Every structure is written in structure tokens, then in C-alpha cells.
Amino acid sequence: MTGPQPTPTARAVRLIFEYEGDAVHLVSQQPVDTVISGFDAHPEERPGHFVETRDDRGQRLARVPARGAFRESAEVFPEDHSQPITRVDVEARGAFTVLLPAPAEAAQVAVVRVAPAAPGARLAPGGATSPPPGTTRDVDLATFRLER
Structure with a gap:
């Protein structure tokens, strides 16, 4: 009888950033x-701030x-107190x-603000709860090389 097989180690990275206004520094x-x-790493399209891993071509991973x-x-x-x-x-x-997940092809990390594309953008008709495509836009605040 053989023992349990080792599972492959998941690649991830802990990143610490400092910011002042929109100026971001990787510490x-x-x-x-x-x-x-998957709950923690999903490609949300709602407004907010996110951190991404990207490959050498700048494609989001x-x-x-x-x-x-x-x-x-x-x-x-x-x-x-009253x-x-x-x-x-x-x-x-x-x-x-x-x-952040950091697969083998990850070469850089980016801090991104997802902003509404247009003021007053509306949801799709029919009671949809997700914004229609194009109602948000990504704004890169900073990009850094990932150390390996």
C-alpha cells in the first residue's frame, strides 16, 4: 500500500502595497x-479596486x-459619547x-480601478442584476514586475 500522493503546490503571492491618492507602491x-x-479570485466587473496577475503580453490571468x-x-x-x-x-x-494566484506564466501584477464607463449607465432590461458589457472600464493605477 502506498501513502498519499503529494499534491502539487499552489502558486500564490502575498503583496503589500502602500498608496497615497492614486500613487501606488509595491512594498x-x-x-x-x-x-x-474561485470565490476569492473571480473577474468581477463591478466598480472598485482590484489586483491582477498578468502574463508577459499584459493579458489578465x-x-x-x-x-x-x-x-x-x-x-x-x-x-x-452622547x-x-x-x-x-x-x-x-x-x-x-x-x-493573489500566481501561475507559472504570471510575469507582472497590476493595481486596477474598475470605474463606471459612463455616468448613469443602466442595467440590462428584464430584471438583470449584472451590468451589461461596456458599463465599466479598467484604469491601471500601477504595474509591477513579479519576482520569481
Whole structure:
């Protein structure tokens, strides 16, 4: 009887970014042995910020959301606890971390803002919940070489 067969190691990378406004800097990249489920790595087309792996030709291989990144407001807690907590606009500044699939052909990573293509873009008729093609556009904020 033979023992369990080793499973191939999943290729992934942990990336740490810092940002101020739309200026993004890659602070750290570290290979990790983990599996990133399809739930975490899906090509969403809704507005927001995402990080992608791309091949040498710039073709997207995987995309994950950059949750909590590029926040432009902050909660303010009053000294008098009977007063309500308020939210104020601030410049987007901070850091975030993502785990991203990094298959063998991955050569670069990109931070992308998915923005509405046109103000007031409408959903398809018939009660569809997904935006029709062309209602969003990708804006590359920064691209970096992936270390191997």
C-alpha cells in the first residue's frame, strides 16, 4: 500500500502595497503555498479596486478585490459619547495586502480601478442584476514586475 500522493503546490503571492491618492507602491511580495478559491479570485466587473496577475503580453490571468483599499473617508468619534459618530472625507492614504494566484506564466501584477464607463449607465432590461458589457472600464493605477 502506498501513502498519499503529494499534491502539487499552489502558486500564490502575498503583496503589500502602500498608496497615497492614486500613487501606488509595491512594498513587498512573498510567494506563499496556499490555495485561493474561485470565490476569492473571480473577474468581477463591478466598480472598485482590484489586483491582477498578468502574463508577459499584459493579458489578465487572475483578479482579486483589494478590500479596504483607497478609502476616502474616516469615522470621527466625538469626545462627548452622547454625540453621533460622523464620517468625514479624507485623502486616500494607507496600505493593503492581497493574496493573489500566481501561475507559472504570471510575469507582472497590476493595481486596477474598475470605474463606471459612463455616468448613469443602466442595467440590462428584464430584471438583470449584472451590468451589461461596456458599463465599466479598467484604469491601471500601477504595474509591477513579479519576482520569481
